[in-house]
Amino acid sequence: MTLQLRVYVPEHPLIKHWLAVARDAGTPSVLFKTAMTELGRWLSYEATRTWLPTMPTTLQTPLAQADGTLIDPEVPIGVVPILRAGLALLDGVQHILPIASTYHLGLVRNEETLEPSCYLNKLPQKFHPQTRILILEPMLATGGSIMMAMEILTQRGIDPTLVRIVSVVAAPPALKKLSEHYPSLNIYTAIIDEGLNNRGYIVPGLGDAGDRAFGT
Secondary structure (H helix, E strand, O other): OOOOOEEEOOOOHHHHHHHHHHHOOOOOHHHHHHHHHHHHHHHHHHHOOOOOOEEEEEEEOOOOEEEEEEEOOOOOEEEEEEEOOOHHHHHHHHHHOOOOEEOOEEEEEOOOOOOEEEEEEOOOOOOOOOOEEEEEOOEEOOOHHHHHHHHHHHHOOOOHHHEEEEEEEEOHHHHHHHHHHOOOOEEEEEEEOOEEOOOOOEEOOOOOHHHHHHOO
16 A cells, blocks of 8 residues: 555634734734644644544443543653744643653754754653654754654654644645655644745745744
């Protein structure tokens, strides 16, 4: 069976609203951070719709016995925010996945070569093979950072079919790279923009998400 990268752009009015707030150059840092939190919340809600491991149960209501469904606590779930900008999505995601472990991964892009390097890696040496991973990377631009993140995760035992990527804005170059190397991935993004400028920034995009979120 041939696998094909799946990119979802949820048609939810709250996602559209908070994307517009985040993209506006006049939005102050504190409101930008709120917008990113909300985008993290609603995009992760969509991303986990058919992804979370569940188990059947029988329970007693105040009136009678009933069947129910619970999240399976035996299957590990991890959230990997790509620092810095991924932290802006984390608060919203933690409202959806309070039981998930958070593994920080710090990547920085060389502004001349556009190549990423890793300065912080808090991932375990080996993951349980059934671990679900939600990667938080607000901007999928050149694809360098997300490709490095996927390489690190797969080297440590993560199955790409169990990975979901939450992004705010995606561009064709990153999607093309991921499609070629990890065709089983599922990506959830608020919008796909037309391309990049000569500095590797998404256009029209929303600027530097890390700088805007943290006021630097």
